[in-house]
Amino acid sequence: xxxxxxxxxxxxxxxxxxxxxxxxxxxxxxxxxxxxxxxxxxxxxxxxxxxxxxxxxxxxxxxxxxxxxxxxxxxxxxxxxxxxxxxxxxxxxxxxxxxxxxxxxxxxxxxxxxxxxxxxxxxxxxxxxxxxxxxxxxxxxxxxxxxxxxxxxxxxxxxxxxxxxxxxxxxxxxxxxxxxxxxxxxxxxxxxxxxxxxxxxxxxxxxxxxxxxxxxxxxxxxxxxxxxxxxxxxxxxxxxxxxxxxxxxxxxxxxxxxxxxxxxxxxxxxxxxxxxxxxxxxxxxxxxxxxxxxxxxxxxxxxxxxxxxxxxxxxxxxxxxxxxxxxxxxxxxxxxxxxxxxxxxxxxxxxxxxxxxxxxxxxxxxxxxxxxxxxxxxxxxxxxxxxxxxxxxxxxxxxxxxxxxxxxxxxxxxxxxx
Numbered sequence: 001x002x003x004x005x006x007x008x009x010x011x012x013x014x015x016x017x018x019x020x021x022x023x024x025x026x027x028x029x030x031x032x033x034x035x036x037x038x039x040x041x042x043x044x045x046x047x048x049x050x051x052x053x054x055x056x057x058x059x060x061x062x063x064x065x066x067x068x069x070x071x072x073x074x075x076x077x078x079x080x081x082x083x084x085x086x087x088x089x090x091x092x093x094x095x096x097x098x099x100x101x102x103x104x105x106x107x108x109x110x111x112x113x114x115x116x117x118x119x120x121x122x123x124x125x126x127x128x129x130x131x132x133x134x135x136x137x138x139x140x141x142x143x144x145x146x147x148x149x150x151x152x153x154x155x156x157x158x159x160x161x162x163x164x165x166x167x168x169x170x171x172x173x174x175x176x177x178x179x180x181x182x183x184x185x186x187x188x189x190x191x192x193x194x195x196x197x198x199x200x201x202x203x204x205x206x207x208x209x210x211x212x213x214x215x216x217x218x219x220x221x222x223x224x225x226x227x228x229x230x231x232x233x234x235x236x237x238x239x240x241x242x243x244x245x246x247x248x249x250x251x252x253x254x255x256x257x258x259x260x261x262x263x264x265x266x267x268x269x270x271x272x273x274x275x276x277x278x279x280x281x282x283x284x285x286x287x288x289x290x291x292x293x294x295x296x297x298x299x300x301x302x303x304x305x306x307x308x309x310x311x312x313x314x315x316x317x318x319x320x321x322x323x324x325x326x327x328x329x330x331x332x333x334x335x336x337x338x339x340x341x342x343x344x345x346x347x348x349x350x351x352x353x354x355x356x357x358x359x360x361x362x363x364x365x366x367x368x369x370x371x372x373x374x375x376x377x378x379x380x381x382x383x384x385x386x387x388x389x390x391x392x393x394x395x396x397x398x399x400x401x402x403x404x405x406x407x408x409x410x411x412x413x414x415x416x417x418x
Contacts, residue, residue: 038126038185039119045184046117055174060115062157062171069156070109073149074102080148087145090135109149112178125182129189139190143183150179221253273313273393277417280310280342280351287321288340296335303342310349310414316390317414323383324353324410331357331408344416348396351412359404 078098081087091097108128111121132142154172161168228246232238281303288299310317328338336356343350384398391398395415402408 035119035123035126038188039122041188042117042122042181042185045181049177049180051177051181055177056115056117058167058171058174059113059178062175063110063113063115065160066113066153066156067110069152069160070106073109073152073156074105076152077105077145077148078102081145084141086138087141090137109153112182117178122185125185126189129186130193132186133190133193139187142186142190146179146183146186150176153179218257221257224253225250273316273390275311275313277309278312278314278317280307280349283314283318284321284325284340284351287318287325291322291325291329293325293329293338294335297329297332297338298336299338299340301340304344307342307344308349309417311417312394312396312414313390317394320387320390320412321351321353323387324412327383327410328353328355328357328408331355331359336407345413347416347418348413349416351414352409353412354407354409356407359406360400360402360408361404365400365402 078101081091091101093100108124111124129142132139153175157171157175158168228249231246232243235242281301285301293299325338325340332338332355338356339352339354341352341354388398391412391414397413399411399413400408401411
């Protein structure tokens, strides 16, 4: 069953009488559309439990019957809260707050048996849940509180019932269903608010991670630029060769900084792939040639002539292959063997890039595809994250196996063009 999508607060600016611009933030749940989604969920739940108009009529018919018991129910409710410190601690406004809360509960109970269960009713129930989250009341106490109210309502119903016993049973069933539906909406409010808070927390954590990674990657080139600028501004009669060296250093470091920003931009805005048949071996041979591997690395290709093309975006898949070949190269600073192979796997094509390099530690293996996580001294940690993102868009996947000191094996699986 679907739940309302997580929504974000919006800001509105106005100009005060003093001429200052004032920003006010409102919850997106204040607008009609989100409550319409919640009402649709409520209707789905009604259908799930078998709620009908007859149930609504049975509950509406007991409104006058239970009215005399509402005040005692409310008094009992708050007297019980006073016995439980965890529940009582959210009441910080003393007797005045308790009086207001009693009026709110009175309205809630009367609303319950009014027989009108429309979008506005569901919105009021949802706001009750949100309010409980705001004041810090644990959901377990909300569930227990509703159980106590349920017991009191059912007891009042039985004491005052004067019609057929079989009708009492049907009414009890209808009232229990209604209370369960109320509880479901209140719990959904808890989950929605928790989801919003978790998303905010995750975004802040991601911003911190990105900020730390960018700061680390840009600080080194900026320091080099700073020292070269200092030399050029303060050296007395520097010779042209030395000046040229420092200008070249500045240019290289600016290029490095620009590549960091470009990598971040590419990661954030990967376009939708333009699919076409791609011959895998030809693409990988071109990538190896453009990568410029040192002479100490021996490359072998193993592709059967019957291997079908893959379905993908040629430019994006070259990024995937380039990242894997560069990683293999960097893992073999003293040289080694790079084996690139392909084979058919049912409706897919499997491409393997294996090196005999330094390997990857077990604790790093679980994190190497995280953005901004790198095992290299000068790596930004976006290569494998971009690779996995591209493969996700292609309906493919990436697996890695490695043993420290013996090398790594990266396996890409892509849909066959057939």
